[in-house]
Amino acid sequence: MLPQSLALESVSADTVGVTTKRGTDAGKTAPGTQHGRGENLHRIRQRADRHRVTPGSGSNPAPSVRTVQPSVFVLDKCKQPLMPTSPARAKQLLRAGRARVVRLHPFTIRLVDRTREHSAVEGVQIKIDPGSRCTGVSVVRVPPSEAVHGLFGIEIQHRGRQISKNLTSRAALRRGRRSRNLRHRAPRFSNRMTPQGWLAPSLQHRVDSTSSVVSRLRTIAPVTSVAMELVRFDLQKLVNPEITGTEYQQGTLAGFEVREYLLAKWHRSCAYCEVSGVGPRSVPMNIDHIRPRVKGGSNRVSNLALACVPCNQAKGSRDVAEFVTDPARLARIAAQAQRPLVDAAAVNATRWVLYEAIKATGLPVHTGTGGRTKWNRVSNGLPKSHTLDALCVGGITGVAAVPNAVLVATSTGRGTYARTRSDKYGFPRLRLTRQKRHFGFATGDHVRAVVSTGTNTGTYVGRVAVRASGRFNITTTRPDGKSVTVQGIHHRHFRLLNRADGWSYTRKEEERI
Ligand SMILES: [Zn+2]
16 A cells, blocks of 8 residues: 555644745744744735736735635425525525425525526535545535635544554454464455555545545535545646746745645655654754755755754755765765655545545546645635635635534444454453344434433433433533533433434534634
8 A cells, every 4th residue: 555644634734834945044934933833824925915816916915705604505395406595594494484404414404395497506516625634625606717605614524543443453353363272264265465446444434434425415505516635736837847936935836836745755854854844843844955056956846855944054055965974864865855756646545536436426526736725725814724725725716705614524433233342352242232223213313302300400412322221321512612421311301303324513613714
């Protein structure tokens, strides 16, 4: 399998502070003076404004983005998707008896007196920013020729880590059983080969859950196209040797591509002292010319490296051979610098599988790069979040409106086939019931419990875990975002809100603009 974890990590992609250097500007960026993520947002915005392609944007440097309430999805009387509407309009329709509630998450209503033929349906676009822990999904209004109007945002929380943990523990138990002094068991099948295009289950899960969300959205919204971030940097742009003096700066689109590329190529750490640019003890990084400009070094990406501020300053205008005395390290830097660009494409493998999966749905799929996404987001003055990144994927002319809240969908799975649990030695410990549903409820159902007497008095809304005894547990989210489990509530207090669908849902505020 190809290495990929770094490519998928959209969070850490922003944690390294890369500042630019041009000749003697090198030392001006002291550590700690930058924006929280290593960006000087104000300066980037100024630079980005200078390079904006939108006509007329030069006279209006501050982008104005409205925040709106997340839209409500609407179906017609035959359950065909119509254009999403505002919550206020949905409320009116429900009050007037013209609509029924179909789903709570995402909130969807069905009009009882309208068909799709009698409605104006322009269509919506789904935009995806794939990540390793979280994938951002934004539903936006088309046509995309105008500024992007965000309708709804979903943050998909993957459980790849959990899958990987479960499989590791299963493998350990099996290994333990094999090494015990038991009779020989002939292998039942060959599990020593992985087929072409195989992805680890934890990675395949990201592809599956993201394409599942896309197909679910298609049932409640008139989706006409999908846009996704396919690669983090555009290799075509980087191969172009005409990257001139200013283009590797952050403020330009090409600069964002170069920056993303260098972060991946140098593993987010300083080329000279190998101090890391990620994690709790991260330091800001500069872009350094391996062979300095004054000595005729070019601006080609093969001559650029990441360097921490002290190394960058210490090196100054010296050549790399003068600065690095250790010959082994010097050879390593030279080899890394000359590594062909094509290698970097391999890290995007999971995204390509996702791209193929979405293309198989028959929808037109537009693709963008990570550098482009970031450039769009920063030049529109938007903060970093998964859903806002998704909103800024691909070629956009501006951002008009952004939903002020996000639906957080955490992948929970649909339970287990195994009907026993094992103890720490791998022996069966208890028997689980054959049936999944007890008293009309299954584990994972979204329910509401109203308890009027006893120690658990109160109203709870959340995810239920059923027991054959009829006394269930409910997990709710408190206003401060912590989840609490209340145990042993009798089944008669429960009312079903949504059947289990492999996800648990909460809502959170979007990052402040
Ligand atoms: Zn260093």
